[in-house]
Amino acid sequence: MLSNKSSLRRRLQIVEMVRKRGEVSVEELSQAFDVSSVTIRTDLTYLEQQRYLVRSFGKARYLSQKLGDNVLVPEADGATRKASETTIARFAAEAVDDHESLMMGAGEIVHKILPFLSDRSNLALLVQDIGMAQTAQRYLHCELLLTGGQLEENTTVMTGPDAEASVTRRSVDLCFLEASGLDRDGNLLCADPTVARVLEAARRAAARTIVVAYQPQLNERDGEVFANVADVDALLIDDGIDPPTMELMPRKGLQLHRRESGILEFRKSTT
Template identity: 85%
Template sequence: MLANKSSLKRRLQIVELVRKRGEVSVDELSQAFDVSSVTIRTDLTYLEQQRYLIRSFGKARYLAQKPGDHVLTPMADGATRKATETTIARFAAEAVDDHESLMLGTGEIVHKIVPFLSDRSNLAVLMHDIGMIQTAQRFLHCELLLTGGQLEQGASAMTGPDAEASVTRRTVDLCFLEASGLDRDGNLLCADPAVARVLDAARRASTRTIVVAYQPQLNERDGEVIANVSEIDALLIDDGIDPPTMELMPRKGLQLHRKESGILEFRKSAS
Protein backbone atom coordinates (compact mmCIF):
# COMPACT_ATOMS: atom_id res chain seq x y z
CA MET A 1 0.00 0.00 0.00
CA LEU A 2 1.32 3.46 -0.89
CA ALA A 3 1.63 6.21 1.67
CA ASN A 4 -1.33 8.56 1.96
CA LYS A 5 -0.47 11.36 4.38
CA SER A 6 -2.33 14.08 2.52
CA SER A 7 -4.29 14.73 -0.63
CA LEU A 8 -1.37 16.74 -2.03
CA LYS A 9 1.12 13.92 -1.49
CA ARG A 10 -1.34 11.42 -2.92
CA ARG A 11 -1.86 13.53 -6.03
CA LEU A 12 1.88 13.84 -6.51
CA GLN A 13 2.19 10.07 -6.27
CA ILE A 14 -0.71 9.57 -8.69
CA VAL A 15 1.01 11.76 -11.28
CA GLU A 16 4.24 9.81 -10.92
CA LEU A 17 2.46 6.45 -11.09
CA VAL A 18 0.48 7.39 -14.19
CA ARG A 19 3.61 8.83 -15.78
CA LYS A 20 5.52 5.60 -15.27
CA ARG A 21 2.75 3.27 -16.38
CA GLY A 22 1.14 5.44 -19.05
CA GLU A 23 -2.39 4.45 -18.02
CA VAL A 24 -3.96 3.42 -14.69
CA SER A 25 -7.58 2.61 -13.81
CA VAL A 26 -9.58 4.28 -11.05
CA ASP A 27 -9.97 0.92 -9.29
CA GLU A 28 -6.20 0.32 -9.34
CA LEU A 29 -5.54 3.75 -7.87
CA SER A 30 -8.23 3.27 -5.25
CA GLN A 31 -6.61 0.04 -4.10
CA ALA A 32 -3.07 1.42 -4.27
CA PHE A 33 -3.86 4.42 -2.06
CA ASP A 34 -6.54 2.75 0.09
CA VAL A 35 -9.12 5.46 -0.57
CA SER A 36 -12.53 5.40 -2.17
CA SER A 37 -13.07 5.63 -5.91
CA VAL A 38 -14.92 8.89 -5.26
CA THR A 39 -11.75 10.36 -3.70
CA ILE A 40 -9.64 9.14 -6.62
CA ARG A 41 -12.05 10.68 -9.15
CA THR A 42 -11.82 13.98 -7.29
CA ASP A 43 -8.02 13.76 -7.48
CA LEU A 44 -8.13 12.93 -11.17
CA THR A 45 -10.48 15.81 -11.89
CA TYR A 46 -8.04 18.20 -10.24
CA LEU A 47 -5.03 16.72 -12.05
CA GLU A 48 -6.83 16.81 -15.38
CA GLN A 49 -7.62 20.49 -14.82
CA GLN A 50 -3.92 21.01 -14.16
CA ARG A 51 -3.17 19.21 -17.46
CA TYR A 52 -1.16 16.41 -15.90
CA LEU A 53 -3.33 13.63 -17.27
CA ILE A 54 -6.43 12.78 -19.29
CA ARG A 55 -9.38 10.82 -17.94
CA SER A 56 -11.08 8.30 -20.20
CA PHE A 57 -13.50 5.46 -19.44
CA GLY A 58 -12.51 4.97 -15.81
CA LYS A 59 -8.81 5.33 -16.48
CA ALA A 60 -6.18 8.05 -16.27
CA ARG A 61 -3.62 8.52 -19.05
CA TYR A 62 -0.47 10.58 -18.70
CA LEU A 63 -0.42 13.83 -20.63
CA ALA A 64 3.08 14.46 -21.97
CA GLN A 65 4.21 18.04 -21.57
CA LYS A 66 5.58 20.10 -24.42
CA PRO A 67 9.14 21.40 -24.05
CA GLY A 68 9.18 24.62 -22.07
CA ASP A 69 5.90 23.95 -20.25
CA HIS A 70 6.58 24.60 -16.59
CA VAL A 71 3.29 25.98 -15.32
CA LEU A 72 0.62 23.33 -15.56
CA THR A 73 -2.52 25.33 -14.94
CA PRO A 74 -5.94 25.66 -16.45
CA MET A 75 -6.26 28.51 -18.91
CA ALA A 76 -7.92 31.55 -17.37
CA ASP A 77 -9.67 34.35 -19.23
CA GLY A 78 -9.06 38.00 -18.46
CA ALA A 79 -12.05 38.33 -16.14
CA THR A 80 -11.01 35.28 -14.13
CA ARG A 81 -7.48 36.57 -13.76
CA LYS A 82 -8.64 40.00 -12.60
CA ALA A 83 -11.00 38.48 -10.05
CA THR A 84 -8.26 36.18 -8.73
CA GLU A 85 -5.75 39.03 -8.49
CA THR A 86 -8.29 41.09 -6.54
CA THR A 87 -8.86 38.22 -4.11
CA ILE A 88 -5.11 37.82 -3.59
CA ALA A 89 -4.87 41.57 -2.93
CA ARG A 90 -7.70 41.41 -0.39
CA PHE A 91 -6.01 38.66 1.59
CA ALA A 92 -2.66 40.48 1.42
CA ALA A 93 -4.21 43.64 2.84
CA GLU A 94 -5.38 41.69 5.91
CA ALA A 95 -1.76 41.64 7.09
CA VAL A 96 -1.69 45.44 7.51
CA ASP A 97 -2.39 46.96 10.91
CA ASP A 98 -3.02 50.58 11.86
CA HIS A 99 0.03 52.81 12.39
CA GLU A 100 2.32 50.78 10.13
CA SER A 101 4.78 51.99 7.52
CA LEU A 102 4.46 50.24 4.17
CA MET A 103 6.47 49.93 0.98
CA LEU A 104 4.45 49.11 -2.13
CA GLY A 105 6.30 47.60 -5.04
CA THR A 106 5.02 47.65 -8.60
CA GLY A 107 2.52 45.29 -10.22
CA GLU A 108 -1.20 44.83 -10.80
CA ILE A 109 -1.85 42.85 -7.63
CA VAL A 110 0.07 45.27 -5.41
CA HIS A 111 -1.89 48.12 -6.99
CA LYS A 112 -5.14 46.34 -6.10
CA ILE A 113 -4.10 46.13 -2.44
CA VAL A 114 -4.46 49.90 -2.05
CA PRO A 115 -8.29 50.17 -1.91
CA PHE A 116 -8.42 47.45 0.75
CA LEU A 117 -6.36 49.69 3.06
CA SER A 118 -8.92 52.51 3.10
CA ASP A 119 -10.08 51.72 6.65
CA ARG A 120 -6.58 51.67 8.17
CA SER A 121 -5.48 54.67 10.18
CA ASN A 122 -2.16 56.46 10.50
CA LEU A 123 -0.34 54.56 7.78
CA ALA A 124 2.83 55.81 6.11
CA VAL A 125 3.07 54.51 2.54
CA LEU A 126 6.20 54.60 0.40
CA MET A 127 5.77 53.97 -3.33
CA HIS A 128 8.07 53.83 -6.32
CA ASP A 129 5.34 53.36 -8.94
CA ILE A 130 3.77 56.66 -9.93
CA GLY A 131 0.92 54.75 -11.54
CA MET A 132 -0.43 54.03 -8.06
CA ILE A 133 -0.47 57.61 -6.82
CA GLN A 134 -3.98 58.48 -8.03
CA THR A 135 -5.44 55.32 -6.49
CA ALA A 136 -3.60 55.95 -3.23
CA GLN A 137 -4.81 59.55 -3.06
CA ARG A 138 -8.37 58.39 -3.65
CA PHE A 139 -8.51 55.64 -1.03
CA LEU A 140 -5.86 56.44 1.56
CA HIS A 141 -5.85 59.31 4.03
CA CYS A 142 -2.30 59.04 5.24
CA GLU A 143 1.28 60.05 4.54
CA LEU A 144 2.21 59.18 0.95
CA LEU A 145 5.84 59.24 -0.14
CA LEU A 146 7.67 58.54 -3.41
CA THR A 147 11.11 57.01 -3.46
CA GLY A 148 12.47 59.33 -6.10
CA GLY A 149 14.90 58.02 -8.69
CA GLN A 150 14.87 57.74 -12.45
CA LEU A 151 11.79 57.25 -14.60
CA GLU A 152 12.60 55.56 -17.89
CA GLN A 153 10.50 56.35 -20.95
CA GLY A 154 7.31 54.33 -20.95
CA ALA A 155 7.83 53.10 -17.39
CA SER A 156 5.88 54.03 -14.25
CA ALA A 157 8.26 52.69 -11.60
CA MET A 158 11.08 54.83 -10.22
CA THR A 159 14.42 53.05 -10.38
CA GLY A 160 18.13 53.68 -10.02
CA PRO A 161 20.50 54.28 -7.08
CA ASP A 162 18.39 57.10 -5.63
CA ALA A 163 15.30 54.89 -5.47
CA GLU A 164 17.27 52.06 -3.89
CA ALA A 165 18.88 54.37 -1.34
CA SER A 166 15.55 55.99 -0.48
CA VAL A 167 14.13 52.63 0.55
CA THR A 168 17.05 51.79 2.81
CA ARG A 169 16.92 55.16 4.60
CA ARG A 170 13.38 54.63 5.88
CA THR A 171 11.82 52.43 8.52
CA VAL A 172 9.48 49.99 6.78
CA ASP A 173 7.31 47.61 8.77
CA LEU A 174 5.94 45.70 5.80
CA CYS A 175 6.65 45.66 2.10
CA PHE A 176 4.51 44.15 -0.63
CA LEU A 177 6.33 42.80 -3.67
CA GLU A 178 4.95 41.16 -6.79
CA ALA A 179 6.82 38.33 -8.51
CA SER A 180 6.55 37.50 -12.19
CA GLY A 181 8.57 34.30 -11.97
CA LEU A 182 9.70 31.55 -9.63
CA ASP A 183 12.53 29.11 -10.18
CA ARG A 184 13.04 25.60 -8.84
CA ASP A 185 15.32 26.86 -6.07
CA GLY A 186 12.56 29.06 -4.70
CA ASN A 187 13.91 32.34 -6.07
CA LEU A 188 11.19 34.90 -6.74
CA LEU A 189 11.86 36.83 -9.92
CA CYS A 190 11.13 40.17 -11.55
CA ALA A 191 11.47 40.64 -15.30
CA ASP A 192 12.91 44.16 -15.06
CA PRO A 193 16.45 44.21 -13.55
CA ALA A 194 16.24 47.85 -12.47
CA VAL A 195 12.92 47.32 -10.70
CA ALA A 196 14.26 44.10 -9.15
CA ARG A 197 17.10 46.01 -7.48
CA VAL A 198 14.64 48.41 -5.83
CA LEU A 199 12.42 45.54 -4.68
CA ASP A 200 15.39 43.64 -3.30
CA ALA A 201 16.50 46.74 -1.38
CA ALA A 202 12.97 47.16 -0.01
CA ARG A 203 12.85 43.55 1.11
CA ARG A 204 16.18 43.85 2.91
CA ALA A 205 15.13 47.05 4.67
CA SER A 206 11.69 45.84 5.78
CA THR A 207 10.76 44.06 8.97
CA ARG A 208 8.28 41.87 7.08
CA THR A 209 7.85 41.00 3.40
CA ILE A 210 4.81 39.59 1.64
CA VAL A 211 5.08 38.55 -2.00
CA VAL A 212 2.03 38.21 -4.24
CA ALA A 213 1.87 36.48 -7.63
CA TYR A 214 -0.55 35.17 -10.21
CA GLN A 215 0.62 31.99 -11.94
CA PRO A 216 4.28 33.06 -12.06
CA GLN A 217 6.32 31.50 -14.83
CA LEU A 218 8.29 28.58 -13.43
CA ASN A 219 11.74 28.39 -14.94
CA GLU A 220 15.40 28.10 -14.13
CA ARG A 221 16.18 31.81 -14.14
CA ASP A 222 14.19 34.09 -16.44
CA GLY A 223 14.43 37.36 -14.57
CA GLU A 224 16.25 38.95 -11.65
CA VAL A 225 15.95 37.64 -8.10
CA ILE A 226 14.04 39.85 -5.66
CA ALA A 227 14.00 37.30 -2.82
CA ASN A 228 14.08 33.64 -2.04
CA VAL A 229 10.94 32.20 -0.51
CA SER A 230 13.03 31.35 2.57
CA GLU A 231 13.64 35.11 3.07
CA ILE A 232 10.01 36.28 3.08
CA ASP A 233 7.19 36.07 5.59
CA ALA A 234 4.43 35.00 3.23
CA LEU A 235 3.63 34.21 -0.39
CA LEU A 236 0.06 34.68 -1.61
CA ILE A 237 -0.68 32.96 -4.88
CA ASP A 238 -3.50 31.25 -6.78
CA ASP A 239 -3.69 27.48 -6.73
CA GLY A 240 -2.50 27.14 -10.33
CA ILE A 241 0.98 26.00 -9.36
CA ASP A 242 2.42 22.56 -9.93
CA PRO A 243 2.91 19.91 -7.20
CA PRO A 244 6.74 20.14 -7.14
CA THR A 245 6.43 23.83 -6.31
CA MET A 246 3.92 23.03 -3.59
CA GLU A 247 6.42 20.59 -2.08
CA LEU A 248 9.25 23.15 -2.27
CA MET A 249 7.60 25.61 0.11
CA PRO A 250 7.75 23.52 3.32
CA ARG A 251 11.42 22.80 2.64
CA LYS A 252 11.97 26.57 2.55
CA GLY A 253 10.18 27.11 5.86
CA LEU A 254 6.77 28.18 4.54
CA GLN A 255 3.62 26.32 5.57
CA LEU A 256 0.46 26.17 3.49
CA HIS A 257 -2.71 27.89 4.68
CA ARG A 258 -5.56 27.52 2.20
CA LYS A 259 -7.80 30.53 1.69
CA GLU A 260 -11.15 30.70 -0.01
CA SER A 261 -11.57 31.06 -3.78
CA GLY A 262 -8.55 28.90 -4.57
CA ILE A 263 -5.97 31.20 -2.97
CA LEU A 264 -2.94 29.71 -1.25
CA GLU A 265 -0.96 31.43 1.47
CA PHE A 266 2.48 30.03 2.22
CA ARG A 267 3.40 31.51 5.57
CA LYS A 268 6.66 31.42 7.52
CA SER A 269 6.54 28.73 10.16
CA ALA A 270 6.26 29.90 13.73
CA SER A 271 9.60 29.59 15.47
Protein backbone atom coordinates (compact mmCIF):
# COMPACT_ATOMS: atom_id res chain seq x y z
CA MET A 1 0.00 0.00 0.00
CA LEU A 2 1.32 3.45 -0.86
CA SER A 3 1.77 6.29 1.58
CA ASN A 4 -1.35 8.34 2.28
CA LYS A 5 -0.23 10.92 4.85
CA SER A 6 -1.97 13.85 3.20
CA SER A 7 -4.11 14.73 0.23
CA LEU A 8 -1.25 16.78 -1.22
CA ARG A 9 1.18 13.88 -1.01
CA ARG A 10 -1.40 11.49 -2.45
CA ARG A 11 -2.06 13.81 -5.38
CA LEU A 12 1.66 14.15 -6.04
CA GLN A 13 1.96 10.37 -6.07
CA ILE A 14 -1.07 10.03 -8.33
CA VAL A 15 0.53 12.36 -10.86
CA GLU A 16 3.76 10.38 -10.74
CA MET A 17 1.94 7.04 -11.14
CA VAL A 18 -0.11 8.30 -14.08
CA ARG A 19 2.99 9.86 -15.64
CA LYS A 20 4.88 6.55 -15.48
CA ARG A 21 2.03 4.36 -16.72
CA GLY A 22 0.31 6.78 -19.06
CA GLU A 23 -3.17 5.74 -17.92
CA VAL A 24 -4.55 4.45 -14.59
CA SER A 25 -8.12 3.57 -13.59
CA VAL A 26 -9.98 5.03 -10.61
CA GLU A 27 -10.28 1.53 -9.16
CA GLU A 28 -6.52 0.95 -9.33
CA LEU A 29 -5.83 4.27 -7.64
CA SER A 30 -8.40 3.60 -4.95
CA GLN A 31 -6.75 0.27 -4.11
CA ALA A 32 -3.22 1.66 -4.30
CA PHE A 33 -3.90 4.49 -1.83
CA ASP A 34 -6.54 2.68 0.27
CA VAL A 35 -9.11 5.45 -0.10
CA SER A 36 -12.59 5.48 -1.57
CA SER A 37 -13.29 5.98 -5.26
CA VAL A 38 -15.10 9.21 -4.29
CA THR A 39 -11.86 10.54 -2.78
CA ILE A 40 -9.90 9.54 -5.87
CA ARG A 41 -12.42 11.24 -8.15
CA THR A 42 -12.10 14.40 -6.06
CA ASP A 43 -8.32 14.19 -6.46
CA LEU A 44 -8.62 13.68 -10.20
CA THR A 45 -10.99 16.61 -10.55
CA TYR A 46 -8.45 18.83 -8.84
CA LEU A 47 -5.56 17.47 -10.92
CA GLU A 48 -7.52 17.92 -14.12
CA GLN A 49 -8.25 21.53 -13.18
CA GLN A 50 -4.53 22.00 -12.60
CA ARG A 51 -3.90 20.46 -16.04
CA TYR A 52 -1.84 17.50 -14.83
CA LEU A 53 -4.06 14.87 -16.38
CA VAL A 54 -7.32 14.31 -18.21
CA ARG A 55 -10.16 12.04 -17.13
CA SER A 56 -11.91 9.69 -19.49
CA PHE A 57 -14.31 6.79 -18.77
CA GLY A 58 -13.16 6.09 -15.22
CA LYS A 59 -9.48 6.48 -16.02
CA ALA A 60 -6.83 9.18 -15.73
CA ARG A 61 -4.40 9.93 -18.55
CA TYR A 62 -1.21 11.95 -18.17
CA LEU A 63 -1.09 15.42 -19.67
CA SER A 64 2.41 16.62 -20.62
CA GLN A 65 3.46 19.71 -18.72
CA LYS A 66 4.93 22.92 -19.94
CA LEU A 67 8.25 23.88 -18.39
CA GLY A 68 7.66 25.48 -15.02
CA ASP A 69 4.06 24.28 -14.62
CA ASN A 70 4.75 21.29 -12.39
CA VAL A 71 4.37 22.74 -8.92
CA LEU A 72 1.35 20.91 -7.56
CA VAL A 73 0.31 23.63 -5.17
CA PRO A 74 -2.22 26.39 -5.87
CA GLU A 75 -0.73 29.85 -5.72
CA ALA A 76 -0.88 30.86 -2.09
CA ASP A 77 -2.61 34.02 -0.98
CA GLY A 78 -0.43 36.72 0.50
CA ALA A 79 -1.18 35.89 4.13
CA THR A 80 -0.46 32.17 3.68
CA ARG A 81 2.80 32.84 1.90
CA LYS A 82 3.97 35.32 4.53
CA ALA A 83 3.15 32.89 7.33
CA SER A 84 5.05 30.03 5.65
CA GLU A 85 8.05 32.24 4.88
CA THR A 86 8.14 33.41 8.48
CA THR A 87 8.05 29.80 9.73
CA ILE A 88 10.90 28.84 7.40
CA ALA A 89 12.88 31.85 8.65
CA ARG A 90 12.26 30.88 12.29
CA PHE A 91 13.54 27.35 11.73
CA ALA A 92 16.57 28.65 9.83
CA ALA A 93 17.47 30.98 12.70
CA GLU A 94 17.74 27.99 15.05
CA ALA A 95 21.04 27.10 13.35
CA VAL A 96 22.74 30.29 14.56
CA ASP A 97 24.85 30.30 17.72
CA ASP A 98 26.37 33.21 19.63
CA HIS A 99 29.65 34.65 18.36
CA GLU A 100 29.13 33.53 14.76
CA SER A 101 29.93 35.36 11.54
CA LEU A 102 26.99 35.34 9.12
CA MET A 103 26.47 36.23 5.48
CA MET A 104 22.88 37.15 4.61
CA GLY A 105 22.14 36.79 0.90
CA ALA A 106 19.32 38.64 -0.84
CA GLY A 107 15.76 37.38 -0.45
CA GLU A 108 12.53 37.91 1.47
CA ILE A 109 12.86 34.79 3.63
CA VAL A 110 16.48 35.54 4.51
CA HIS A 111 15.39 39.05 5.50
CA LYS A 112 12.80 37.55 7.86
CA ILE A 113 15.49 35.57 9.69
CA LEU A 114 16.95 38.71 11.25
CA PRO A 115 14.34 39.41 13.98
CA PHE A 116 14.69 35.81 15.18
CA LEU A 117 18.36 36.51 15.95
CA SER A 118 17.60 39.28 18.45
CA ASP A 119 18.60 37.11 21.43
CA ARG A 120 21.98 36.10 19.98
CA SER A 121 25.11 37.87 21.19
CA ASN A 122 28.31 38.96 19.47
CA LEU A 123 27.19 38.22 15.92
CA ALA A 124 29.01 39.63 12.92
CA LEU A 125 26.75 40.18 9.91
CA LEU A 126 27.70 40.73 6.29
CA VAL A 127 24.61 41.72 4.30
CA GLN A 128 24.01 42.13 0.59
CA ASP A 129 20.76 44.10 0.89
CA ILE A 130 20.68 47.61 2.32
CA GLY A 131 17.14 46.96 3.55
CA MET A 132 18.45 44.08 5.67
CA ALA A 133 21.06 46.37 7.20
CA GLN A 134 18.26 48.64 8.41
CA THR A 135 16.37 45.68 9.90
CA ALA A 136 19.53 44.38 11.59
CA GLN A 137 20.13 47.78 13.19
CA ARG A 138 16.59 47.71 14.55
CA TYR A 139 16.60 44.22 16.07
CA LEU A 140 20.22 43.22 16.73
CA HIS A 141 23.27 44.45 18.59
CA CYS A 142 25.99 43.16 16.29
CA GLU A 143 28.89 44.02 14.03
CA LEU A 144 27.31 44.99 10.72
CA LEU A 145 29.00 45.24 7.33
CA LEU A 146 27.71 45.75 3.80
CA THR A 147 29.18 43.81 0.89
CA GLY A 148 29.44 46.95 -1.18
CA GLY A 149 29.09 46.73 -4.94
CA GLN A 150 26.73 48.08 -7.56
CA LEU A 151 23.15 49.14 -6.90
CA GLU A 152 20.87 48.80 -9.90
CA GLU A 153 17.96 51.20 -10.29
CA ASN A 154 14.96 50.46 -8.01
CA THR A 155 16.76 47.84 -5.94
CA THR A 156 18.48 47.71 -2.55
CA VAL A 157 20.58 44.63 -3.41
CA MET A 158 24.31 45.05 -4.08
CA THR A 159 25.95 42.99 -6.81
CA GLY A 160 28.97 42.99 -9.08
CA PRO A 161 32.67 42.10 -8.70
CA ASP A 162 33.13 44.24 -5.59
CA ALA A 163 30.30 42.45 -3.78
CA GLU A 164 31.67 39.06 -4.80
CA ALA A 165 35.18 39.97 -3.66
CA SER A 166 33.88 41.31 -0.35
CA VAL A 167 32.32 37.94 0.42
CA THR A 168 35.32 35.83 -0.56
CA ARG A 169 37.85 37.71 1.55
CA ARG A 170 35.94 37.39 4.80
CA SER A 171 35.66 34.51 7.25
CA VAL A 172 32.04 33.34 7.27
CA ASP A 173 30.76 30.67 9.66
CA LEU A 174 27.30 30.40 8.13
CA CYS A 175 25.57 31.89 5.11
CA PHE A 176 21.85 32.04 4.42
CA LEU A 177 20.89 31.98 0.75
CA GLU A 178 17.50 31.98 -0.94
CA ALA A 179 16.55 29.97 -4.04
CA SER A 180 13.84 30.81 -6.56
CA GLY A 181 14.15 27.52 -8.44
CA LEU A 182 15.26 23.90 -8.09
CA ASP A 183 15.86 21.60 -11.04
CA ARG A 184 15.84 17.81 -11.42
CA ASP A 185 19.61 17.63 -10.90
CA GLY A 186 19.35 19.36 -7.54
CA ASN A 187 20.69 22.69 -8.80
CA LEU A 188 19.54 25.69 -6.80
CA LEU A 189 18.63 28.67 -8.93
CA CYS A 190 18.39 32.43 -8.55
CA ALA A 191 16.33 34.45 -11.00
CA ASP A 192 18.90 37.27 -11.16
CA PRO A 193 22.29 36.15 -12.54
CA THR A 194 24.15 39.04 -10.87
CA VAL A 195 22.70 38.11 -7.47
CA ALA A 196 23.44 34.43 -8.14
CA ARG A 197 27.15 35.15 -8.58
CA VAL A 198 27.32 36.77 -5.15
CA LEU A 199 25.40 33.85 -3.63
CA GLU A 200 27.80 31.38 -5.23
CA ALA A 201 30.78 33.29 -3.83
CA ALA A 202 29.19 33.26 -0.38
CA ARG A 203 28.52 29.54 -0.55
CA ARG A 204 32.14 28.84 -1.46
CA ALA A 205 33.48 31.08 1.30
CA ALA A 206 31.25 29.92 4.15
CA ALA A 207 31.94 27.01 6.48
CA ARG A 208 28.21 26.16 6.42
CA THR A 209 25.38 27.02 4.05
CA ILE A 210 21.63 26.96 4.61
CA VAL A 211 19.30 27.55 1.66
CA VAL A 212 15.68 28.63 2.11
CA ALA A 213 12.90 28.61 -0.47
CA TYR A 214 9.13 28.92 -0.75
CA GLN A 215 7.40 27.15 -3.65
CA PRO A 216 10.49 27.27 -5.90
CA GLN A 217 9.89 26.54 -9.56
CA LEU A 218 10.62 22.82 -9.93
CA ASN A 219 12.23 21.34 -13.05
CA GLU A 220 12.90 24.91 -14.13
CA ARG A 221 16.12 26.33 -15.59
CA ASP A 222 14.89 29.90 -15.88
CA GLY A 223 17.60 31.22 -13.61
CA GLU A 224 21.26 30.99 -12.69
CA VAL A 225 22.73 28.08 -10.71
CA PHE A 226 24.46 29.21 -7.52
CA ALA A 227 24.78 25.82 -5.77
CA ASN A 228 23.71 22.21 -5.79
CA VAL A 229 21.82 20.68 -2.89
CA ALA A 230 24.81 18.35 -2.44
CA ASP A 231 26.92 21.42 -1.62
CA VAL A 232 24.76 22.80 1.20
CA ASP A 233 24.29 21.80 4.81
CA ALA A 234 20.53 22.25 4.91
CA LEU A 235 17.59 23.14 2.69
CA LEU A 236 14.42 24.52 4.30
CA ILE A 237 11.42 24.48 2.02
CA ASP A 238 7.62 24.21 2.09
CA ASP A 239 6.06 20.85 1.26
CA GLY A 240 5.08 21.79 -2.30
CA ILE A 241 7.76 19.51 -3.70
CA ASP A 242 7.11 16.69 -6.15
CA PRO A 243 8.09 13.02 -5.61
CA PRO A 244 11.07 12.91 -8.03
CA THR A 245 12.63 15.94 -6.35
CA MET A 246 11.89 14.49 -2.91
CA GLU A 247 13.59 11.24 -3.91
CA LEU A 248 16.60 13.15 -5.22
CA MET A 249 17.55 14.54 -1.80
CA PRO A 250 18.85 11.34 -0.15
CA ARG A 251 20.91 10.60 -3.27
CA LYS A 252 22.52 14.02 -2.76
CA GLY A 253 23.31 13.24 0.87
CA LEU A 254 20.43 15.12 2.51
CA GLN A 255 18.06 13.54 5.01
CA LEU A 256 14.47 14.67 5.51
CA HIS A 257 13.35 16.07 8.86
CA ARG A 258 9.71 17.12 8.87
CA ARG A 259 8.94 20.31 10.76
CA GLU A 260 5.61 21.78 11.79
CA SER A 261 3.34 23.83 9.52
CA GLY A 262 4.18 21.86 6.38
CA ILE A 263 7.88 22.77 6.33
CA LEU A 264 10.50 20.28 5.19
CA GLU A 265 14.10 20.45 6.34
CA PHE A 266 16.70 18.46 4.41
CA ARG A 267 19.95 18.21 6.35
CA LYS A 268 23.32 16.89 5.28
CA SER A 269 23.75 13.33 6.44
CA THR A 270 26.25 12.84 9.26
CA THR A 271 26.83 9.17 8.39
